[in-house]
Every structure is written in structure tokens, then in C-alpha cells.
Amino acid sequence: MAARPAPVLIFGAVFAAAVVLTALGYLSLRRWEAAAELQLREQARDTATMAAEKVEMTVVRAEQDGLAALQAAALEPDFGSSSVEAWKALHPLFASVYVCDRRGRVLYPVRWSPEDAELIDALRAEISEKLWVRGGRRYLEAGEHVLLAAVIPASSRGPLLVGLLRDEQTLTREVLPRVLGGDGKSALAILDGRGQTVFASEPLGAAAPVLTVPFREALPAWRVALYQPAGLSPRDMVRRQAMIFMAAFALLLVVIAAGLVATYRLVRRESEIARLKSDFVANVSHDLKTPLSLIRMFAETLEMDRVPDPARRREYYAVLTRESERLSRLIDNVLDFSRIESGRQRYDITVGSVEPIIHEVLESFRHPLDQQGFTLDVSIAPDLPDLAMDGDAIKQALANLLDNAMKYSAERRHVTVAARREGDGVVVEVADRGIGIPVAERERIFEKFYRIGRSETQGRRGSGVGLALVKHIVEAHGGRVTVEGEPGGGSRFSVFLPSAAPQRQRVG
Numbered sequence: 001m002a003a004r005p006a007p008v009l010i011f012g013a014v015f016a017a018a019v020v021l022t023a024l025g026y027l028s029l030r031r032w033e034a035a036a037e038l039q040l041r042e043q044a045r046d047t048a049t050m051a052a053e054k055v056e057m058t059v060v061r062a063e064q065d066g067l068a069a070l071q072a073a074a075l076e077p078d079f080g081s082s083s084v085e086a087w088k089a090l091h092p093l094f095a096s097v098y099v100c101d102r103r104g105r106v107l108y109p110v111r112w113s114p115e116d117a118e119l120i121d122a123l124r125a126e127i128s129e130k131l132w133v134r135g136g137r138r139y140l141e142a143g144e145h146v147l148l149a150a151v152i153p154a155s156s157r158g159p160l161l162v163g164l165l166r167d168e169q170t171l172t173r174e175v176l177p178r179v180l181g182g183d184g185k186s187a188l189a190i191l192d193g194r195g196q197t198v199f200a201s202e203p204l205g206a207a208a209p210v211l212t213v214p215f216r217e218a219l220p221a222w223r224v225a226l227y228q229p230a231g232l233s234p235r236d237m238v239r240r241q242a243m244i245f246m247a248a249f250a251l252l253l254v255v256i257a258a259g260l261v262a263t264y265r266l267v268r269r270e271s272e273i274a275r276l277k278s279d280f281v282a283n284v285s286h287d288l289k290t291p292l293s294l295i296r297m298f299a300e301t302l303e304m305d306r307v308p309d310p311a312r313r314r315e316y317y318a319v320l321t322r323e324s325e326r327l328s329r330l331i332d333n334v335l336d337f338s339r340i341e342s343g344r345q346r347y348d349i350t351v352g353s354v355e356p357i358i359h360e361v362l363e364s365f366r367h368p369l370d371q372q373g374f375t376l377d378v379s380i381a382p383d384l385p386d387l388a389m390d391g392d393a394i395k396q397a398l399a400n401l402l403d404n405a406m407k408y409s410a411e412r413r414h415v416t417v418a419a420r421r422e423g424d425g426v427v428v429e430v431a432d433r434g435i436g437i438p439v440a441e442r443e444r445i446f447e448k449f450y451r452i453g454r455s456e457t458q459g460r461r462g463s464g465v466g467l468a469l470v471k472h473i474v475e476a477h478g479g480r481v482t483v484e485g486e487p488g489g490g491s492r493f494s495v496f497l498p499s500a501a502p503q504r505q506r507v508g
């Protein structure tokens, strides 16, 4: 447990950092959202204001030009209604024109309607003495209309008061389209005093109004409105950016989390392997020591001639043989395992029958099986096909299975070895009635160094490489090894070896 806090602390720190990062990210995103929306609105306001100025400038310039032309005509000696008519024909921007002299006489039009009369009255009432004296121009609001009033010098009669009424249709049809064009993203519209759209730079469709700005004195009741298509308003754009940012951020967090999980697993796996390795070393040393001390003890006893009984002596020799066989099996296992680990293991493949190999292995186990009170059932089908195999390797695999069957049996000491044809290969089974293997462990027992929970295997020493070796050998022959059985109900290992076998090969 002492080594655990370190990774936990690191993961905790990374997790806390991710949480803080998320919180900060969220806060600054909120702040950025507000600022960005404001900025986009400002930009929209600038666009609309610039458009309003442009429109107003164009209108004022057109009016000035018209007024200058009228003034030029007024300076002609024969100035009269017909000159005004001629001027009007050339200046369609003006719907009506009124001309009065200093005494208030209306020189033009010759006949007027009640509506004209109202405008003329407004014109005469609003003009101050100062304007008469100094000349100049100003806008007058008369009801819904805006009149451009100007005092212009004339040839004979002294200054004249001119009132010009704009033709709104000419303005919206001819002047505004020249001046206003959208910027592609947004549309501009001109609204009149009642809020009706009198002109739009492009079809408004589903576009939403963002803001309006007023004109100055030339178009006092009108406003410029800026429209943006649905989804392109400052708020929508900021929202979209924020969504993208948040998605990227979420992805980042997922990647961090996945990295954490992967690292955690790796660290756990590494420390598990380290633990298994140290168990392995302890177990191998112990397994080497036990037969060695037995061999030494019996050899010394024999050497000192302390065993006069020949039967007893034979028994001692048998112990020496058995223990040295056990020792060499263990050493073979460890050496082969290390060759496999370093990729140096080679198999010498020859074609032959598997039956003699099974008998040879059983022969070497006959004595230990007898001695430990095992009964053995052997059934080998007569029709086994020849296999392409490395006989020694197959022997080693079967010996490991038999060794396990003995090692992991309790009271019920019975081992079955069977071989039969299956498909185009052979299945060799080694079954016991021992402690069995939990379903969840069936895969893991074939991993190197893996041994089922220490308590279960307590008293049963082993290095944990036997089954890893079996699996490697069997798979190198193109076969597979599986296990069945329940805890307490014994285990049955089945090795399938195909008859069409690989050539001499090098397997790593």
C-alpha cells in the first residue's frame, strides 16, 4: 500500500487541474461571449451609421445640385413658370416646387391644391427675416413631409423663397439602390416614419433586424435598419463560436480522461507484472532448492553406506531420479520461457505420431503419480493422424499439464489423459478432479507469471510460467489450448494440434 499514494496523488492533481481548467475556461468563455457580442453589435452599428451618412450625403448633394440649377434659372431675365416647369422636367427627384417672392406672393405653381396650400403656408410661416436677408437653406418639417426651404437671389424681383418637396418614389427607386448595397452578410433597409420598409438592399426574407440608426436633418423621420440572416446575428455567431470552443474543450477533457485511464491501467499492469516477477524469482529459487536438498540428503545417505537394505536403496535411487527429473523440468521451463521472451525459441518440426510422445510423458510421471496415490485413465484412439511437430516441445507441454493436474488436486486424485481425432487434427486432453479454475481466471492463467489467488495455491509452489509455455508451444504448432471445469469440480485442458502443420520455423 505504501507505493499506492503516488499514482493516486498524480491522478488527483491532474483531475483537479482539469476541473480548474474547465471552470476557468467556462468563465472566460462567458466573458468573451459578452465582449464579442458587444463588438459585433458595434460593428453592425458602424455599418448602419456609415450607410445613413452615405444616403444623407447623396440626397443633400442631389438637392444642392437641383437648387443650384434652379438658382441659375432664376437669374435669367425671363424667369417664370415655364422656366420652373423646364427645371422640374430635368429634376425628377422633386415632386413639387413652390416659389414665393418677398411679399408672400406665390409665383409658382400657378394653381395649387389644398395640400399645396398647407405646405406653402408652412413655408411662409417658418422663414425668418434673417434667412431673407442672408440667403441660405434649411429643412422644414410639415406634417409627414420634409421641405427644403431656400432663399435664392433672382434677377429682377429680389430674393425668392423656394420650397422643394422630395419625390419619395424617385428617391427609393433611383437614388437609394445606387447608394445602398449590403455587405453580403447583412442587409440594409430604410424605414419611414411609420416603421414601414420603403427600401431594402436585398430581400429580407427570414432575416432578423439587429438595430436601427436615425438619419440627420435631411431625412428626420426615417431610419436605417440593419438586418442579418437567421443564424448570422451577433448573438448566433457568438453562440456558434462558443459551441465550437466548448466542443473542442470537451474533446480535450475526454482525451485527458482517456489518457488518465490508460496511464492508470498501464501503471497498474506494470506494478502487477513487477509483483509477479518478484514472486517468480522467489518461487523458482524455492523450487530449485527443494529437490536439490532432497538429492543432496539422499546422495549423502547413500554415500555413507548407511542403507544396507537393497530395496530401500532402490527407493532412494528412485527419489534421486525423480527429483533430478523435476529439477531439469523446472530448469527447462525457465530456460524455454526466457528463450520465448527474448524471441530466440526455435522448434524442430518433424512429422510423426503423437502417441509415443504421450506414452513417454506418462512413463516419466508413472512413479510420482503412484507415489502420490493418483489413479490414471488413459484412452488413446487408434486412428490418430500424423502431426508435424517438435516432439520435445509437445512433451514439455504435456508434462506441464500433468504436473498441474497433480499439483492442483486435493482429495480426489484421479487424472485422465485422452487423445482422439478431431477434424483434421488431434485433441489431447488432460483432466483432473482437483480444485478447478474459476471461469473468470480461464484466460489469465495462460499469462506469464500469473497464478490464481495465493491462498488457493498456497502450499503449491510454482513459477507461473508453465501454462504460458504450453500456450506458446501449442500456438506455434498452429493449434490452441482451452480449459473447462468449475472450482471444486476439477479441470480439463484440451490441446488441439492440426495435422497439416507448419514447416520448420523460428517463433518469437
Ligand SMILES: Nc1ncnc2c1ncn2[C@@H]1O[C@H](COP(=O)(O)OP(=O)(O)OP(=O)(O)O)[C@@H](O)[C@H]1O
Residues within 6 Å of the ligand: 333, 400, 404, 405, 407, 408, 432, 434, 435, 436, 437, 445, 446, 450, 451, 452, 453, 457, 461, 462, 463, 464, 465, 466, 467, 468, 490, 491
Ligand atoms: N489443473 C489445474 N487445476 C487448477 N488450477 C490450475 C490447474 N492448472 C493450472 N492452474 C492454475 O493456473 C496457474 C498457472 O499455472 P502454471 O502452470 O502456468 O503455473 P504454476 O503451475 O503455478 O507454476 P509452474 O510454472 O511451475 O508450472 C496455477 O498457479 C494455478 O493456479
Ligand SMILES: [Mg+2]
Residues within 6 Å of the ligand: 400, 403, 404, 462, 466, 467
Ligand atoms: Mg504449472
